[in-house]
Amino acid sequence: xxxxxxxxxxxxxxxxSLRLSCAASGFTFSSYAMSWxxxxxxxxxxxxxxxxxxxxxxxxxxxxxxxxTISRDNSKNSLYLQxxxxxxxxxxVYYCAKLRNRGLIPGYFDYWGQGTLVTVSS
Amino acid sequence: DIQMTxxxxxxxxxxxxxxxxxxxxxxxxxxxxxxxQQKPGKAPxxxxxxxxxxxxxxxxxxxxxxxxxxxxxxxxxxxxxxxATYYCQQYHNYWTFGQGTRVEIK
Numbered sequence: 001x002x003x004x005x006x007x008x009x010x011x012x013x014x015x016x017s018l019r020l021s022c023a024a025s026g027f028t029f030s031s032y033a034m035s036w037x038x039x040x041x042x043x044x045x046x047x048x049x050x051x052x053x054x055x056x057x058x059x060x061x062x063x064x065x066x067x068x069t070i071s072r073d074n075s076k077n078s079l080y081l082q083x084x085x086x087x088x089x090x091x092x093v094y095y096c097a098k099l100r101n102r103g104l105i106p107g108y109f110d111y112w113g114q115g116t117l118v119t120v121s122s
Numbered sequence: 123d124i125q126m127t128x129x130x131x132x133x134x135x136x137x138x139x140x141x142x143x144x145x146x147x148x149x150x151x152x153x154x155x156x157x158x159q160q161k162p163g164k165a166p167x168x169x170x171x172x173x174x175x176x177x178x179x180x181x182x183x184x185x186x187x188x189x190x191x192x193x194x195x196x197x198x199x200x201x202x203x204x205x206a207t208y209y210c211q212q213y214h215n216y217w218t219f220g221q222g223t224r225v226e227i228k
Binding site for chain 2: 062
């Protein structure tokens with residue numbers, strides 16, 4: 001059974017940093033691309049970043065480019081999102097999602113974690 | 123960037139109704155479209171991929187159609203478990219979601 005478990009969310013001050021983690025199990029982690037998707041309170045889904053199965057290809061939404069870094073450790077079956085220079089607009093539940101293929105595109109998300117809440121506030 | 127526009131934003135329906143949600147892309151995305159269902163406080167769930175392929179385990183009352191720029195998600199006979207928010211997503215050029223359609227009880 002595929003399981004994705006996010007952690008690392010919490011309250012952070014504007015301008016601060018946070019690192020999210022996603023622990024994956026139930027599938028061969030290195031064979032699949034992964035992504036982060038966020039959802040601000042009461043709002044829709046907003047794609048953040050994606051990384052190929054090998055980790056050699058990454059892509060970011062314009063809204064986070066230069067501030068967020070996606071990475072993965074295939075030896076630990078783990079996905080990460082380093083978030084710097086956080087602002088109130090980054091407040092959201094952050095979901096880890098598995099893609100159905102090794103590459104980034106064309107790829108859709110077949111499994112999602114339950115999410116971790118990031119709140120940016122002073 | 124490819125923009126995705128769903129309509130309606132909210133839909134009121136009764137159990138047993140046939141429900142259709144429309145999703146339009148700002149440029150052609152071929153059939154690279156997925157549909158997700160999300161319930162309050164829960165993660166999204168994949169329903170349809172490649173515009174019309176039903177994900178394993180998803181009830182057959184859900185169906186998708188379309189190609190190019192116009193797509194539809196149809197629920198043939200709405201069930202109590204189907205009251206939720208539905209999102210379309212293009213994956214032709216990375217990813218963009220529609221704004222969502224909330225299906226509520228009439």
